[in-house]
Amino acid sequence: MSVRFLSLRASLAVTCGLMLCATGALAPVSAFAADETASAIDAPAPTDAEDAADDLPAGDDSAGDADTELPGSEDPDTDGGSDTADPENPDAPGDADDPGDPEDPEDPDAPETPDNPDNPDQTGPEAPAGGTGWSVWAGERYWYDDGVMARDKQVYDPGTDAWYWFDADGTMATDKDVFIPVSNEDRSRGKWVRYDGEGHMVKGEDFRYGGWYYLDPITGEMAKGFRYIEQSQKWVFYDYTTGKMLYGEQGIDGSWYYLDEVTGAVTYGWHYLASQNKTVYYSWPAGTMVHGDCLIGQTWYRFDPYTGALAGGQQRPSMTIPAGFASALPLDTLLSSEGVDSVRILGDSIMAGLGAPGFVPGSENLLFSLDGESYYEPSASVDCAANRLRSALAARGATMVNASVSGKGSMNFFNRLGEDALGDEDAAIVILGTNDRGAYDRTETLADFRRYAEELLTRVAERYQGRMIVLSSMPVVRETYNFSLAEVSSTLRSLCSEHGWAFGSLYDAYRYVASAEGLPLEAFYTDGTHPNRLGQEVLWSALSQVLRI
Incomplete structure (x- = not known):
């Protein structure tokens, strides 16, 4: 290495x-x-005219004095008016300039020294x-x-x-x-x-x-x-000498790091180095490769003290969720057997992509209006789990409308909207949980939650003729409501089973994948609720497995 x-x-x-x-x-x-300014400025080179003046005999102060003869020359006033050319006067009648080869470099009409229209005699910046x-x-x-x-x-x-x-x-x-x-x-x-x-x-x-x-x-x-x-939510490394961003495996200050091959982001958690055929683990938040014994999650692992490779006989945790977490109705099946060409997502700020790098509030696609306020579809350009689902659907020839609204409780909000606002796509995916607790009243009980959820899901199921998948929301770091998101997930599972609706536990799937990464739950959020860049990766892994797409 x-x-x-x-x-x-x-x-x-x-x-x-x-x-x-x-x-x-x-x-x-x-x-x-x-x-600071330069301490010395080079003097301009002498002109040809100045060189000529330097060649005059001592005491001569004018090269153009007609009464002063240069050695070897004749006084033009005494030779009978001869037109003999004067080498010091190229414009003498007998020695006119050749327009294609001017003889005097100081001639402002020479090609190599064009006139400055404002100052024909300027020879440099002023x-x-x-x-x-x-x-x-x-x-x-x-x-x-x-x-x-x-x-x-x-x-x-x-x-x-x-x-x-x-x-x-x-x-x-x-x-x-x-x-x-x-x-x-x-x-x-x-x-x-x-x-x-x-x-x-x-x-x-x-x-x-x-x-x-x-x-x-x-x-x-x-x-x-x-x-x-900040904008990309990532730590990167710039070469100490050149300043250029580095990629791949790098030894820095006595520790090994792995910088993403595409984004340059510092890698955390489990990683397989194919070129060296070894599985390693990068700590949080330092990002350094682990060596020796290390407690990851609830399990102790041993890594080679020199290479950092996971010791033989051990396996890294599986990222594949248990079958019980997934929807009984695979989205792929819905797309193929039911002739579904379009899907509508009904969710909140998490599915809108809030927390993802480069998040922008919305696009130009109007979804609906309520109480005089207009709501727009979240941007399709943000790299978030919902837009990865959009790409997966597009690859299967289906379109997606993301009707997730930031800052509103899904049930409270959608129960107030008219039927037309629920959309006219071929199928719907409804995510409930995060903003739905206490959406009507902070004293709301779990029984109240079940009643409100049943009201909304019945409306959606009827509008989409049963082509609906219900998901519980992903977990958050801290809970302050009368009942937990784990209880919400269990309640939705029971409700969907009673009505025959397809259900998937995004809550359990997210916790499973995040735990397998071996990083603290805080590592996946911007604020304890909305998934950051790492959290979007985990959310997409969980979402794609729950939907079985």
């Missing part, structure tokens, strides 16, 4: 003036502190009229402060509300990484930042050079090491 170890304590060793190129290699670039602001010359952008060109420094332009970097020659940096030292005196410490094609400092996640990087949203500093990405 040849994986190099990195050190969190390793300091950023940056050779003075290095930058990250498009190939991922390091190349030289000059950089100084943000508030400060703007006010002394401060932008200047453009030969396709490059420059910045001036009170007439002084910005060099080796970053500048904030309030006009564009952006930071820019200007190199030693004053040109604005574009599409490059720059190392900015703390100061000219201390160049061993500083930060790497990145500028885009417009010269703006890049912030947040950025894909470049074949990988992902993270630039601080305030300072623009390139991240190195572990970082939590």
